[in-house]
Amino acid sequence: MRRLSWFNTVSLTLGFAFLYIPMIILIIYSFNGGKLVTVWSGFSTKWYGELFRNEAFLDAAWVTLKVAVMSSTVATVLGTMAAYVMVRAGRFHGRTLFSGMIYAPLVMPEVITGLSLLLLFIAIGLDRGVLTIVLAHTTFSMCYVSVVVSSRLVTFDQSLEEAALDLGCTGFEAFRLVTLPIIAPAVISGWLLAFTLSLDDLVIASFTSGPSSTTLPIKIFSAVRLGVSPEINALSTIMISLVAIGVIAASLTSKRAIAKRAKDEQEAI
Amino acid sequence: MSEAALATAPAEFAPWEDAQATPLIRFQNVTKRFGDFTAIDNLTIDIFEKEFFALLGPSGCGKTTMMRMLAGFETQTEGTILIDGQDVAPIPPNKRAVNMMFQSYALFPHLSVAENIAFGLKRDKLPKDQVAARVDEMLNLVQLDKFASRKPHQISGGQRQRVALARSLAKAPKLLLLDEPLGALDKKLRQDTQFELMDIQEKTGTTFVIVTHDQEEAMTVASRIAVMDHGKIIQVDTPAKIYEEPGSVYVADFIGDVNLIEGTVTTSGDDHATISWAEGQQDLIGIAHDEIPAGTRATLAIRPEKVNIATERPADMTNIIHGKVMDIAYLGNMSTYVIETPTGQHIKAQAANTRRIRRRAITWDQDVWLSFTDTAGVVLTS
Numbered sequence: 001m002r003r004l005s006w007f008n009t010v011s012l013t014l015g016f017a018f019l020y021i022p023m024i025i026l027i028i029y030s031f032n033g034g035k036l037v038t039v040w041s042g043f044s045t046k047w048y049g050e051l052f053r054n055e056a057f058l059d060a061a062w063v064t065l066k067v068a069v070m071s072s073t074v075a076t077v078l079g080t081m082a083a084y085v086m087v088r089a090g091r092f093h094g095r096t097l098f099s100g101m102i103y104a105p106l107v108m109p110e111v112i113t114g115l116s117l118l119l120l121f122i123a124i125g126l127d128r129g130v131l132t133i134v135l136a137h138t139t140f141s142m143c144y145v146s147v148v149v150s151s152r153l154v155t156f157d158q159s160l161e162e163a164a165l166d167l168g169c170t171g172f173e174a175f176r177l178v179t180l181p182i183i184a185p186a187v188i189s190g191w192l193l194a195f196t197l198s199l200d201d202l203v204i205a206s207f208t209s210g211p212s213s214t215t216l217p218i219k220i221f222s223a224v225r226l227g228v229s230p231e232i233n234a235l236s237t238i239m240i241s242l243v244a245i246g247v248i249a250a251s252l253t254s255k256r257a258i259a260k261r262a263k264d265e266q267e268a269i
Numbered sequence: 270m271s272e273a274a275l276a277t278a279p280a281e282f283a284p285w286e287d288a289q290a291t292p293l294i295r296f297q298n299v300t301k302r303f304g305d306f307t308a309i310d311n312l313t314i315d316i317f318e319k320e321f322f323a324l325l326g327p328s329g330c331g332k333t334t335m336m337r338m339l340a341g342f343e344t345q346t347e348g349t350i351l352i353d354g355q356d357v358a359p360i361p362p363n364k365r366a367v368n369m370m371f372q373s374y375a376l377f378p379h380l381s382v383a384e385n386i387a388f389g390l391k392r393d394k395l396p397k398d399q400v401a402a403r404v405d406e407m408l409n410l411v412q413l414d415k416f417a418s419r420k421p422h423q424i425s426g427g428q429r430q431r432v433a434l435a436r437s438l439a440k441a442p443k444l445l446l447l448d449e450p451l452g453a454l455d456k457k458l459r460q461d462t463q464f465e466l467m468d469i470q471e472k473t474g475t476t477f478v479i480v481t482h483d484q485e486e487a488m489t490v491a492s493r494i495a496v497m498d499h500g501k502i503i504q505v506d507t508p509a510k511i512y513e514e515p516g517s518v519y520v521a522d523f524i525g526d527v528n529l530i531e532g533t534v535t536t537s538g539d540d541h542a543t544i545s546w547a548e549g550q551q552d553l554i555g556i557a558h559d560e561i562p563a564g565t566r567a568t569l570a571i572r573p574e575k576v577n578i579a580t581e582r583p584a585d586m587t588n589i590i591h592g593k594v595m596d597i598a599y600l601g602n603m604s605t606y607v608i609e610t611p612t613g614q615h616i617k618a619q620a621a622n623t624r625r626i627r628r629r630a631i632t633w634d635q636d637v638w639l640s641f642t643d644t645a646g647v648v649l650t651s
Contacts, residue, residue, distance in 0.1 A: 162342055163375035165362045167389030167440070177388075181379045264423045 023240060030233035037228045047234040057235060060219035064199060067130060067215060071137035072194035078138070079145025079194075080187055084175070086146070087153040105143045113140055114207030121208065128210035136208040137201060141194035148193060152186035192250075196243075282492065283507075284317035291354070293318045293444065293476050294339065299348035301334055301500075308334040309345070310500035321470050321477045323487035325523075326497035332480045334500075336446050339478065340369045353443060363392075368442040372449040374433035376421040382432050383408065383417040389440045407435040410469060427458050434466075438473060447479040451486060463489045484524050488512065496520050512572075514556065517651045521570035528576070528616050530569040534648070537561040542648040544569055547612040553588045555646035571646035576618035576639050578606055580630055586640035590616060594635045606631065608639055 004012065030048075034041030051057060086099050105113060117136045118128075126132055160182065164174035180187070202217040209218060216235075223232055284290040292315035301309040308331045316322045324332035337343040338350060341362030350357050357365065368389070376385050386407050390400045408414045411431035416424055421432065430450065437445055450466070451459045467490050470477050481487050487494050488508040495505045496519075504516045515521035518529060530553065532546030542557035544567055555569045583589065592608035595615065599622075606618045618639050631637060 157373060157375065159371045159373050159375040160377060162340075162362070163369070163371055163377075163436075164388070165342075166340060166367075166369045167436070168363045168392030170363060173392070178377055182377075261422060264420070268419075268423050268425050268428075 026233055027237045027240065030230065030237040032230055032233075035230065037230060037233065047230040048238075051231050051234045051238075054231065056214075057216070057219060057231070060214050060216045063130060063213050064216040067133045067137060067205075067213075068195050068198040071134045071141060071198045072191050074134070074138045075142035075145050075194040076187060076191045079142040079190060080149050082142065083146040083150035083153055084179075087150050087156075088158075102143055102146055105140050106147070108140075110140075110201075110203040114204040117204070118207045128208060129213045132208045132210070133205050133213060133215065136204050137194075137198040140204065141197045144193050144197060145187075145190035148190040149183065149186050152183050156183060282319070284320070285315070285493065290317055292316055293320075293353060294478075295349075295351040296335075297349045297351070299338070299345045299350060301331075301338065301343065302346045307500050309338075311348070312500070312502060314495065314502060314505065316476070316478060318476055319474055321467065321479070321490055321492045323491035323494045324478065324480045324497060325484060325487040325494050326482065327523075328482060330497040331500040332497050333448060336369070336448055336478065336480050339444065340367055340446055341365050366440075366443040367446065368437040368440055368444075369446040369448065370433050370437040370450050372452060374421075374429050374453075376429060376432055376436070378421050381418050381420055382413060382424065385421070385432055386436045386439050388436065393440070403439060407439050410438070410472070411435045426453055427462065430454060430462065431465075434469065438469070438475065441473075442475065444476045444478065447477060449481055450479065451481075451483075459486070460489075466490055488524070496523060498523075514647055515570060515649070518568050518570065518649050521647070521649065526573050526617065526619075528569075528571045528573060530571065530614070530616070530646075532567060532569065534561045534563055534565045534567050536563060537648075541643060542567065544648060547610060547614065549611060550591065551589060553590075553646070554643040555648040556644055557648040561648065561650055565650060568649045569646045570649055571641060573605060573617040573619040574603075575645040576616070576641050578608075578618040578620055578631060579638050579640065580635065582638045583640045587643040588641045588646070590639040592616065592637060592639065594631060594633055594637055597631070597633065606637075608637060 029037060029040075031043050031045060032040055033044035033046065082102055086095070086102065089095070114136070117132075117139065121128060121132050121135075156179070160178055161174050164178040165171070169177060200217055201215075202221055205215045206218050206221075209215060220232055220235065223229065284292075294314075294316040296312050296314045299309055299312045300307065310331075312331075312335070324335060326332050334343060338345055339352070339357075341357070341360060344358060352365070352367065377388065380388065383404050386404045387400050390403055395403075404417075405414075408417055411434055413424075413428060413431055413435070416428060416432075421429055424432070430453070434450070447466075451462055454462060463486060466477075470490075477490075479487070479490060488511075491508060493505060493507055494511050496503045496511065498519060504511060504520045506514075506516075511520060512524055515524065521527045522529065530544070530546050532544035532553070534542050535545050535552060536543045537557055537560050540556060540558055541554055542561050543552045543554050545552045546569070553569050555571070557567075561567060577583070577586070582591075590608070590610060592610040594606055595609040596607035598605040598607075601622070603619050603621050606620070608616045608618060610616065616639060
């Protein structure tokens with residue numbers, strides 16, 4: 001291992017401090033015994049207990065999870081289909097327009113997306129609830145899925161699909177039996193991306209949620225407006241740990257897979 | 270296999286000379302355009318059953334397009350392609366009794382070797398035990414029994430090539446298309462695999478059409494070679510004919526090493542033509558099946574290994590060229606001599622190194638005489 005020069009050490013420390021000090025403070029205060037958020041009064045886990053007795057938070061968490069799973073699944077199906085057509089269908093009429101339009105929601109301000117969806121739902125008389133949030137989240141997260149999947153499809157060796165056709169597959173069979181299993185990692189990461197986008201969305205959800213369907217971000221935001229409670233710190237700490245575990249697990253799995261592949265290839269020669 | 274016995278008699282195997290034989294593949298005035306680019310230009314050719322047919326040419330000559338039209342991945346702009354007497358234009362790739370071995374092998378990375386080979390059989394909804402039996406047979410054919418459960422990234426390049434071959438043969442196609450099948454292998458392995466391919470082609474009795482830009486490979490494996498350029502077939506013939514009697518300067522130059530001596534025809538007839546080519550040098554005679562009018566510009570194509578080199582003027586040779594040794598390339602088993610004539614032309618001669626290098630008599634700047642027989646070279650007008 002190389003020793004870092006003092007300049008590199010300082011840059012590294014500053015950069016990471018900037019990124020992580022807010023979260024570390026939040027985690028520390030989640031174990032604060034007192035009711036005041038900014039005054040330390042001894043270690044305690046009581047706010048975690050309080051949190052799990054708070055029905056409103058638990059309900060909101062459950063709604064959020066449902067919305068995230070449903071919207072990311074639908075977005076993955078639609079996004080993958082869109083990506084496949086964009087990359088594979090060749091130059092059809094209006095392709096440039098369509099591919100531009102698929103990426104437009106990525107740069108559209110969320111407020112506008114939220115507002116336009118709200119107007120649409122009111123216009124067609126759809127009651128706001130879980131369904132409307134799912135639809136709204138699907139709308140914006142499928143663009144992200146399509147970006148991730150199409151970047152994989154661009155490097156996909158097309159002769160694999162031709163080989164499948166040559167061996168007797170119909171077009172759909174070739175996709176299901178060959179293309180999909182091979183691009184699965186990209187599809188899965190598209191799903192995960194859509195899932196996390198849905199989990200932490202506040203703006204669009206607040207436009208499209210109804211009284212019975214408050215998501216966790218909305219709940220936290222409205223709770224904080226009444227004053228930050230240590231319960232929220234505890235909830236945030238739990239979310240940080242879940243995300244951290246998820247990210248670390250994912251990177252370990254992919255690192256292992258790469259190492260195994262390298263080893264296999266070495267042995268093959 | 271009784272069919273194999275037929276194919277093992279290469280001396281008599283020449284269906285293209287039999288007027289009665291019906292071809293397996295028939296291209297009739299086929300043209301293929303991609304936008305403004307003409308990939309295949311009004312091409313007509315017959316390929317017969319059990320042939321090992323090579324499409325040879327530089328990249329962009331249309332050979333891959335021809336193959337992709339046979340597989341069904343491209344449709345011709347004009348003309349008809351018949352396979353087994355049937356117009357294949359409306360038949361999609363998955364319904365054709367044609368299989369293809371891809372240049373990149375296109376093995377499915379998520380499936381094992383055995384599953385790759387079974388892939389096409391399963392699409393035919395064959396019973397499980399039949400699929401398993403056929404997979405075993407194929408693994409046996411390409412000697413990969415021990416690797417059945419490996420994934421493609423767990424085997425070597427040569428093994429991958431054999432899996433690809435086994436997979437494309439598993440459905441017992443009428444026609445197997447091979448797209449630069451050995452391009453990714455190193456030279457030694459490529460030579461071994463060429464013989465293996467010929468062996469498998471004989472054993473299975475399948476018609477093979479191979480696309481390659483490697484002329485040595487085409488010469489080794491093929492029963493006939495079609496030399497292509499710019500979407501047209503320049504010459505179709507057996508490897509020996511293509512090498513010994515190229516029909517044009519392009520073919521002569523494309524296949525192997527050749528001396529091209531330009532001159533003017535003085536006399537012609539009786540299967541031979543004489544050209545006068547340089548002042549102070551005697552005229553040269555070569556094969557010319559068709560009579561060429563005197564005065565026509567023509568090129569004598571002569572292979573370096575057919576040119577004899579000597580330090581004294583040979584007495585009884587028809588074709589003699591005098592010159593000076595300019596360069597010697599020692600290749601181990603043989604040496605190539607580059608001779609400069611007094612008029613400044615360069616002519617190559619090759620001689621086997623039957624003696625040790627120290628004993629050899631020819632050295633740089635020495636006066637030498639090159640000679641060859643009157644059937645060694647061909648006189649070409651195009």
